[in-house]
Every structure is written in C-alpha cells, then in structure tokens.
Amino acid sequence: MTRSALTTPPPDAVLPRPLPGGPAPGATLGSHYSGCFGCGEDHPTGLRLTAVTPDGVTVVATFTVGTAHQGAPGLAHGGVLATAMDEVIGMLVWLFQRPYVTARLETDYLAPVPVGTVLHMRAWCNGMSGRKAYLEAEGRIGSPDGPVAVRAAALFIEVGMEHFAEHGDAQAIIDEHHEYEVNP
Numbered sequence: 001m002t003r004s005a006l007t008t009p010p011p012d013a014v015l016p017r018p019l020p021g022g023p024a025p026g027a028t029l030g031s032h033y034s035g036c037f038g039c040g041e042d043h044p045t046g047l048r049l050t051a052v053t054p055d056g057v058t059v060v061a062t063f064t065v066g067t068a069h070q071g072a073p074g075l076a077h078g079g080v081l082a083t084a085m086d087e088v089i090g091m092l093v094w095l096f097q098r099p100y101v102t103a104r105l106e107t108d109y110l111a112p113v114p115v116g117t118v119l120h121m122r123a124w125c126n127g128m129s130g131r132k133a134y135l136e137a138e139g140r141i142g143s144p145d146g147p148v149a150v151r152a153a154a155l156f157i158e159v160g161m162e163h164f165a166e167h168g169d170a171q172a173i174i175d176e177h178h179e180y181e182v183n184p
C-alpha cells in the first residue's frame with residue numbers, strides 16, 4: 001500500500017485486542033444505521049454491505065458491483081470503490097465499541113473492477129494511539145485470495161456522541177443502538 005505519514009502509525013501505537021462483550025469469532029456485524037449509504041438495509045441505492053469478524057479485530061465483507069455502481073461503462077466507479085473501503089473500515093472500528101469518524105482515506109486502484117464482480121474485502125488495524133486509529137483495507141476480485149483491485153489506508157478519529165448531536169441526528173443512532181447515550 002502506498003501510504004502517507006498521516007495514515008502510518010507512530011512507534012507508540014498499539015494493536016487492538018478483542019474486547020470483552022464484543023462479537024464472537026465468525027459473528028455477522030449489523031448495520032450501524034439503517035439509512036447509511038454503505039451498510040443501511042433501508043437505503044434504496046446504497047451498497048448494503050454486511051461484514052463478518054473472524055477474530056474480533058478484523059472484518060471481511062463482500063460487495064457485488066452492480067450497474068448502479070458504474071463509472072466507465074461496465075466498470076466500477078472509483079468513488080464507489082473508495083466508499084466500499086471506507087465502509088468496511090468503518091465496520092472494523094465498530095468493534096472498538098466507541099464512535100469513530102473518517103478523518104483521512106487514501107486509496108490505490110490496481111485493477112479495473114467489472115460490473116458483476118464480487119469484491120472480497122478485508123479490513124484490519126495497524127495501530128491505535130490516543131484518539132487515532134490507523135487502518136487498512138483491500139478488495140480482491142472474485143475470491144478472498146483473488147487479485148487485489150483496490151487498497152486503502154485510513155486515519156479514523158474517535159469522537160464523542162456529541163459529534164453526531166451537534167452536526168447530525170444523534171437521536172436516529174440512539175433509536176437504533178440503545179447502548180449509546182449522547183450525554184453519558
């Protein structure tokens with residue numbers, strides 16, 4: 001992965017460990033919001049990704065590229081592929097049981113992805129330091145060990161629930177996830 005210093009963990013970063021009460025190995029991770037473009041089951045044109053965590057610290061997901069996702073005729077749009085990378089990384093940070101948002105996303109496109117492709121994605125964390133999580137993802141064509149078509153490195157920042165209350169609709173999150181409180 002061509003990664004900038006901004007998405008490279010510092011020497012003091014630590015690797016995450018599975019958290020008590022987190023999903024069991026092999027568990028499917030639910031959507032964080034039903035209206036989310038990346039994972040929401042109610043979104044009419046979204047990617048509707050679902051992910052599985054094999055071990056409590058990484059996630060895998062598949063995304064079938066459809067005609068709604070084209071850039072060039074017959075080929076996936078690069079922005080849609082970046083969205084898929086952002087979302088699978090977002091599903092990974094959900095395992096940390098604290099709210100994070102994308103601060104920076106870097107993407108390498110290595111091969112065109114035709115419509116009809118099943119993209120096998122994997123995301124993992126390279127280290128955490130304070131509020132910062134340094135993350136990486138890849139998408140492979142056709143199978144978990146197929147050719148890599150897209151790679152991403154990201155910096156996510158932990159925020160409080162007030163981030164969503166101040167800038168968005170925190171109540172919509174709380175309505176779906178009763179474990180979250182805006183002013184705990």
Ligand SMILES: CCCCCCCC(=O)SCCNC(=O)CCNC(=O)[C@H](O)C(C)(C)COP(=O)(O)OP(=O)(O)OC[C@H]1O[C@@H](n2cnc3c(N)ncnc32)[C@H](O)[C@@H]1OP(=O)(O)O
Pocket residue numbers: 006032090099100101102103104132155157159173180
């Ligand atoms: C519970 C429901 C979960 C739902 C999840 C949904 C996830 C999403 O939708 S993400 C959407 C897209 N992302 C966003 O909208 C985020 C927009 N950005 C922001 O809100 C802010 O810039 C935010 C929160 C990332 C950082 O702001 P703030 O909290 O004030 O922190 P700030 O002091 O600026 O930065 C903290 C550290 O991160 C670094 N940093 C912040 N942004 C970046 C960046 N883009 N690149 C590199 N470093 C950065 C800062 O330099 C600082 O580093 P240091 O501590 O070493 O000085």
